[in-house]
Amino acid sequence: MIRDTSAQDQVSTQRPQPIWRRWLWPAVATVVVVGGIGYVASSWLGASRSFDGGRLRIAEVSRGDLVRDIAADGRVIAANSPVLYAISAGTVTLKVVAGDVVKQGQELAVIDSPELRSKLAQEQSTLAGLEAEASRAALDATLARATGAKMSDQAGLMRTAAQRxxxxxxxxxDGGAVPQVDLAKAQDELKKAQIELQHAQQDANLQSRGADLDARNKHLMAERQKAVVNEVQRQVDALTLRAPFDGQVGQVQATQHTQVITNAPVLGVVDLSRFEVEIKVPESFARDLAIGMPAQLTSGSGQPFPGEIAAVSPEVVNGEVVARLRFSDKQPPGLRQSQRMSARILLDTRKNVLKVERGPFVEQSGGRYAYVVTGSTATRRPVQLGVSSLGEVEVVSGLQPGEKVIVSGADLFGDNERVSIN
Incomplete structure (x- = not known):
């Protein structure tokens, strides 16, 4: 006989649950999912385009001190490194080689110029002739003065005799022994003697002045020729190239015992006691630089040395300006040309300003707009930027502390007001 399951059944005393409780939690989950999809969809619909966030650099706006400085790597150059040139064409004989240490006044090279030496001899002969003529003119002036004085003295004696x-x-x-005619004749002779004395004195004066003028002209011609001789002598002396200071021979540009042309470079001399550091500064900072502005120079050992700006080039090349810094106190020992050094120029410090990391967005649209990131959306917002350093830029208005700004890569957005970031 087969038994049924009636012995296993039990009577339930619980009431059955309502149908709406059974679907409560699935409905809540559905609402949350639909809301998330709606939010994402609204973000995608509000943004005109979508971009990969990996290609962007985002920085946070913060408040703090903004230090405006310029940091650049430069190279050591000699502050004084003149190149010596040939004063005249000739055969060059070198006395030193590149790298030799030389003293001031030491012979470095000699140029043999027969043409210049012959010119010196000719000018010296001309000078000797003019000096002789000047001496002769001076003697003639003395003779003219003596002749004039002689004639004046004779005329004076004749006047004295006529007066007597x-x-x-x-x-x-008066005694009645001499007729009036003889008295009148004696009076005429006195007047004649007086006139001759006056003319003799005038002639002596004129002859003396004329002789002095001729002597002066001859002397001036001799002095002019002497200046010509001195100039040619200077050129002949310049045929021997000498070290202008204690230093080291740099590049030698002439070959031993070869013919060089006039004004051809022969060799250079480097002053080892004075070095400067040449750096390249972005064009945007060039207007802030001034001669004498303090700087800090760091050598390879890491030891800083005080310096200052010595010169700023007025020319912009490839968006950069060349500046030269000199050591204001002492320079590191063992410096060599073209050695690398780090330079830092402090412009000023702005206290407690709103700032953000500097990036290409500063140059885009003239720094008038910035893309502010909110979640996965970036919105373009008008901003006003102030001064900038190499790493940061001051925010005058348009942004608040804590907001995130796209500092690099915003050029991909074009003119879109709002974009989506993946």
Whole structure:
């Protein structure tokens, strides 16, 4: 006989649950999923395009001190490294080689120029002739003054004799021994002697002045020729190239015992006691640089040395300006040309300003706009930027602390006001 399951059944006293409780949690989960999909969809629909976030660099806006400085790597150059040139064409004989240490005044090279030496001899002969003529003119002036003085003295004696004759005739006329005609004749002779004395004195003066003028002209011609001789002598002396200071021979550009042309470079001399550091500064910082501005120079050992700006080039090349820094106190020992050094120039410090990392967005649209990131969406917002350093830029308005800004890669967005970031 087969038994049924009635012995296993039990009577339930619980009430059956309502149908809406059975579907409550699935409905809540469905609402959450639909809301998330709606939010994502609204973000995608609000953004005109979508971009890969891996190609962007995002920075956070913060508040703090903004240090405006310029940091650059430069190379050591000699502050004084002149190149010596040939004053005239000739055969060069080198006395040193590249790298030799030389003293001031030491012979470095000699140029043999027969043409220049012959010119010196000719000019010296001309000078000797002019000096002789000047001496002769001076002698002639002395003779002219002596002749004039002689004629004046003779005219004076004749006047004295005429005066004496007139006095004698006057006494005779007063005594009735001399007729009036002889007295009148004696008076005429005195006037004649006075006129001759006056003309003799004038002639002596004119002859003396004329002789002095001729002598002066001859002397000036001799002095002019002397200046020509001195100049040619200087050129002949310059045929021997000498070290202008204690230093080291740099590049030798002439070959031993070869013919060089006029004004051809022969060799260079480097002043080892004075070095400068040449750096290249972005064009945007060039207007902030000034001669004498303090700087800090760091050698390979890491030891800093104080310096200052010595010169700023007025020319912009490839968006950069060349500046030269000199050591204001002492320079590191053992410096060599083209050695690398780090330079840092402090412009100023802005206290407690709103700032953000500097990036290409500063140059885009003239720094008037920035893309602010909110979640997975970037919205373009007008901003106003202030001063900038190499790593940061001041935010004047348009952004708040804590906001995130796309500092690099925003050029991909074009003119879109709002974009989506994956």
């Amino acid at each position: 004759d007139l006095d004698r005739y006057q006494r005779g006329f």
